[in-house]
Amino acid sequence: MMPPKILLYCCLWLLLCAPQVQAAARLVVLPVDALEVVRLLGGMPQVVGVAQHAAGRNALLPEAAGIPGVGKGFAPNLETIAALAPDVLVAWKGYPGPELERRLAPFGIRVLRLDMHLPENLAAGVRILAGLLGEDAVVRGEAYLRWTRQTEARLRAAIPEDAARPTVLAEHFAPDRLAGPGSALFALTLKAGGRNLAAELRSASSPVSMEWVVERNPDVVIKSVALSSLDTAKGLAQLEKARGELLALPGWKDLPAARKGRVYAFSSDILGGPRWVVGMAALVAAFYPEAADKADAQALHNEYLHLFQGDGAGGALAAP
Template sequence: MKKILAILILISAACNAGEPAPKRIVSLAPSITRSIYQLEAGASLAGVTIYCPAQAKDKEKIGTLLEPNIEKIVALRPDLVIATKEGNRPETVRRLNELGIPVYTMESFDNFEAICNGFIALGKRIGRQEQANAIVEQSRRRVEQVRKKSKAHRRSRVFWQVGAQPLFTVSHHSFVNDFIELAGGINIFADLKSRYPQVSREAVLHADPDVIILVAMGDVTENEAQKWKNFKPGRTGKIVTLNNTVFTDPAPASFAEGLEIISRILHE
């Protein structure tokens, strides 16, 4: 009986072990690369995109998020390519699959909890589940601290701008909405159907935000800030420009850091 029990335990462990941890990973997005380094798996990276973080400067470059070089990827002999559903083109994933290269695609994230679940799944897939669980646990604590503190403050109305010509913002379908809501703000366009809806300047003015946040728009950011200063929200409210990657990087620790920044903007 003991022998049978031991065999069953071994079989169960083998089944739960899942796929072996990859040793040659190609990342198709900067956010994926950052997550892999956070999971202490940077040594497994065989290739990254040209806009990946400084940690990966010595890694082989395989092109951009939207235009990866398939031939370069194949030449690197990866045992896993990691893509994003939102950032990478479906035809890229399809072509890699046709060539027999395993591809793990990360889903789009609607909120902080989805980010945590996706990060844990990534950690499990690359053999870093313990590290992923620890990072998520710590990040959840940080987020909860901000959420509790926000209850003591008045809720500011926020316009979050991510594009200039035309204007784009975020709805509750994007994880970015949680930066606003969990920090104690109100997203003035939360109810729109698209994840990143296009809006007019008139619609923004009609919604009368207390705070305007301009995020990751490069050279046009300062020009946009100057434009808003000519209108009521710019004269009576607060205009903030943010270029930190934590606001575009769907990972638990990055989200927690970004949320702390937004909380200070709204309440200090």
């Protein structure tokens, strides 16, 4: 049996060395929202590979331009990943498929699957990534999560207690598909005090007919748009175009929500992932115009960028 004094020294050595081993982890990160979390945790120096989509977000993730690309996120080049010799590959919960683990296992690469887009999963994902990145990342992560909790509480308090809850439909950035239960956009409409009519669809993404929409007659319509640029002017133009295209479809412009100017286009960047509270603020203001001064999405977005992303560019948020 090991003498107690030696056992104590061994335990102390493990405690002192474990964070250093974790902090030396080499990561390949496929989801851009997970990469944004890694950046707010201060872990970009440990990222050795990214999906090609990250290069288009260089206004927010400037380091990504200097990190080797591993191809498309859903279909990465596994040979390139193996050559980069990461300790961990961060992927989506469902993508790429299970062959990812099988093909990377011989290289000793662990696959970490996270669903960072859903608000309810974000805290766990932040803490898992922080644990890989070291003690400083843990401190940064807890500061971010504390800010998120406090911000959500303020936004909830801004929702008028005696106001009728507006009925809502929200369309994914994929045309003709509504966000339903299991999607981040659906969850945010509920957090923001809306009554989402897609609850009856029981699917995260469902195609519906115009007749179905007209029959339910939502008070507010939300269109999610995947911005191709973080340049604010270009982003606003893209949001306005997407909103106009939706209203140009047969039936949409005749909805009372359209006639009352309550059809909005929002950047998908704020409708899930680490900036979801910004999206919640934008939705609260859209659902309850009387609470708009307490739910300033642009001010909140600027605060997030200043506190956690070194004042990087986050792009346009909403139209109108």
